[in-house]
Amino acid sequence: MSQLYKITTVIISFCLLLPLFGKSQNPIIQTIYTADPAPMVYNNTLYLYTGHDEDKSTWFTMNDWKCFSTTDMVNWTDHGSPLSVKCFSWAGKDAWAGQCIFRNGNFYWYVPVNQLNGKGMAIGVAVSKSPTGPFQDALGKPLVNSGGGDIDPTVFIDDDGQAYLYWGNPYLKYVKLNEDMTSYSGDVVTVPLNEKGFNIRLKDADKRPTAYEEAPWLYKRKSLYYLLYAAGGVPEHLAYSTAPSATGPWSYRDTIMTIIKKGGAFTNHPGLVDYKGKSYLFYHNGALPGGGGFTRSVCVDECQFNDDGSIVRIEPSGGIIKATGSIDPFKRVEAETIAWSEGLKTAKNNRTGMYVTSIGNNDYIKVRGVDFGNGAKRFEASAAAIAKGSKIEVHIDSLNGTLVTTCEVKQTGDMHKWMVHSSTVKKVTGIHDLFLVFKGRDGDLFNFDWWKFYSYNGQ
Ligand code: FUB
Numbered sequence: 001m002s003q004l005y006k007i008t009t010v011i012i013s014f015c016l017l018l019p020l021f022g023k024s025q026n027p028i029i030q031t032i033y034t035a036d037p038a039p040m041v042y043n044n045t046l047y048l049y050t051g052h053d054e055d056k057s058t059w060f061t062m063n064d065w066k067c068f069s070t071t072d073m074v075n076w077t078d079h080g081s082p083l084s085v086k087c088f089s090w091a092g093k094d095a096w097a098g099q100c101i102f103r104n105g106n107f108y109w110y111v112p113v114n115q116l117n118g119k120g121m122a123i124g125v126a127v128s129k130s131p132t133g134p135f136q137d138a139l140g141k142p143l144v145n146s147g148g149g150d151i152d153p154t155v156f157i158d159d160d161g162q163a164y165l166y167w168g169n170p171y172l173k174y175v176k177l178n179e180d181m182t183s184y185s186g187d188v189v190t191v192p193l194n195e196k197g198f199n200i201r202l203k204d205a206d207k208r209p210t211a212y213e214e215a216p217w218l219y220k221r222k223s224l225y226y227l228l229y230a231a232g233g234v235p236e237h238l239a240y241s242t243a244p245s246a247t248g249p250w251s252y253r254d255t256i257m258t259i260i261k262k263g264g265a266f267t268n269h270p271g272l273v274d275y276k277g278k279s280y281l282f283y284h285n286g287a288l289p290g291g292g293g294f295t296r297s298v299c300v301d302e303c304q305f306n307d308d309g310s311i312v313r314i315e316p317s318g319g320i321i322k323a324t325g326s327i328d329p330f331k332r333v334e335a336e337t338i339a340w341s342e343g344l345k346t347a348k349n350n351r352t353g354m355y356v357t358s359i360g361n362n363d364y365i366k367v368r369g370v371d372f373g374n375g376a377k378r379f380e381a382s383a384a385a386i387a388k389g390s391k392i393e394v395h396i397d398s399l400n401g402t403l404v405t406t407c408e409v410k411q412t413g414d415m416h417k418w419m420v421h422s423s424t425v426k427k428v429t430g431i432h433d434l435f436l437v438f439k440g441r442d443g444d445l446f447n448f449d450w451w452k453f454y455s456y457n458g459q
Contacts, residue, residue: 025319027288027297028076030341033057034066035265035296036097036152036215037282039273040131042107045069046275047131048282049100049109050298052081057294062095065111067132072325073280073300074368078336080348082133085113088124090141092116097152097215097269100131101181103163107131108138108181110153110165120148123167125182138182146173146188152269156218156246164246166191166227169214170207172198174247189247197241197250203233211239211252215269218246221279224309228256228270235259235266238283240311256281256303257314263287265296272303276324279303281314326371326431329453335381339368339433347447352418356448364399364437375429376453379405380422384412385446391439392448394425396432404428409446418449425453 027034033053040047048068054061064084068076085095091113098111109126122142126135144150144167153167155177163177165184172191175184191197198210215230225246231239238257241250257268265286272281281303286292300320304312327333335356336346343363348354356365381392390409395401407423438445 024340025074025321026299026301026317027285027291028300028319029066029068029078029298030288031078031338031344031346032066033288033291033295034298035062035267035284036269037271037284037298037300038097038099038154039271039275039280039282040100040102041273041275042102042131045071045131046073046273046280047100048076048298049098051095051097053295055295056290059294060094060096061294063093064095065098065109069132072323072327072369073275073320074323075327075337075339077334078338078346078354079132080346080354082128083109083111083126083135087126087135088113088137090116091122091124094121096121099153099155099217099271101155101157101163102131103157103181104179105129106181107133107135108155109135110143110155112151112153112167115142115145119145121151123150123153123165127182143182143184144175144188147171152215154217156220158220158246162246164218166216166218168216172212172216172229191248191250195252197248197252198229199231199239199252201233208233215267217270217272219272220246221274221305221309226272226311228272230268230270231255232259235264236268238268238270238281242309253310255313256311257283257316260285260316263291265291266293267296278324279305280320283316285316323369326369327367329370329372329376329434329451330455332450332452333367334450335365335436335448337367338365340366349416352416352449357415357444359438359445359448361440361442361445362437364435366399367434367436369431370434371431372428372453373430373455375427375456376404376425377456378422378454379407379425379451380420380454381407381409381451382418382420382449383409383446384415384418384449385409386411386413386415387440387443387445389440390445392421392451393437393439395435395437396428398433399435399437401435402426402428409440412446415444415447418447 034050036051067079094114100109123144198212211231217228230236345358
């Protein structure tokens with residue numbers, strides 16, 4: 001990012017977000033633009049797969065997908081980019097909306113990409129043994145290639161083990177996936193788009209039969225099947241239909257989220273998941289500085305159901321207030337575990353893995369709900385610095401809250417020569433939000449890999 005762009009971005013974001021410091025959680029990722037959220041729960045961790053709008057995009061310029069995870073719904077760990085268009089030898093561009101699912105020891109990530117043969121969008125499937133990848137093309141060719149509008153796949157495994165893949169814009173289609181998850185049986189079924197199932201269309205009514213636009217998301221709750229989708233046309237809102245089976249017949253129910261007027265993007269995209277006893281709706285807006293229709297950002301809000309199974313309308317909010325867990329500072333915490341940040345980027349290399357980079361004076365990371373228990377005596381941070389005289393100030397509870405330690409980040413001579421830097425900590429006990437504030441001269445200060453505290457009993 002150019003220095004001027006970065007400074008402008010920081011100033012604008014500071015002004016926009018000033019009233020929200022210490023409160024805001026949405027959008028949940030601030031280091032890049034993210035879109036098309038697809039949550040997945042595995043082993044008590046919520047993984048979030050997203051698309052990635054390139055900085056300053058003026059179209060859906062999307063080259064790779066991203067993965068993040070959380071165990072508390074407020075701190076998100078960046079796992080980088082486990083899959084890109086380049087992984088599909090038959091595709092050339094457009095890493096659009098996908099979804100990942102676990103089955104029989106493998107993670108299957110269904111994604112639409114634009115084919116090199118000029119025949120438009122088709123759906124591929126990538127496979128990995130790990131939720132954070134790396135993923136590889138499972139087939140070496142599209143899984144679904146039915147007519148150019150093959151975008152936005154959603155995958156779902158029913159209680160009887162039958163898996164379904166729905167997708168499409170302007171049509172809505174599905175197949176029954178086989179147990180191998182990389183092939184399907186039977187024909188591609190086109191879902192009838194009629195008023196009963198998907199409501200009347202108010203915008204561009206001559207162009208499409210119903211309000212259904214794109215971005216289907218299949219979900220089941222207490223034997224009722226839900227199909228959430230982007231509806232409209234543009235600007236899109238989120239709506240849903242329900243059915244007694246995964247194949248319909250679908251009945252239109254309601255709007256879930258109206259058009260986002262303030263800070264919205266002209267698209268929206270739902271992802272609904274149950275986690276730790278609650279349900280969460282992921283969606284996207286254009287609210288980050290520099291954000292808009294092609295520079296979108298993923299958000300999350302809690303989703304509630306009425307007794308009859310209908311979804312309570314969701315008003316986009318500042319995000320999740322109450323964490324569902326806490327951070328243990330006496331274990332190494334990756335620097336890329338972030339509740340909120342300003343001015344930063346993340347990067348990855350083979351030796352270090354993910355780390356935080358593009359760190360300038362006064363940039364910061366907020367980590368929520370850090371549990372110091374009976375107290376901490378020493379702070380450690382792994383950083384690689386080319387600049388002299390940089391520091392990490394650690395404040396609690398707010399950006400200007402009590403300063404519990406100042407850790408000098410010594411010059412290591414290279415931005416990839418890592419050293420552990422340490423400092424003594426003033427007494428801090430109990431649970432606090434932590435603000436790691438970076439200080440130094442102009443320009444990039446250092447790269448930051450992880451941090452950790454030591455307790456009085458030496459832990
Ligand atoms: O991100 C590209 C496209 O925009 C997705 O495929 C649609 O769902 C819309 O969000």
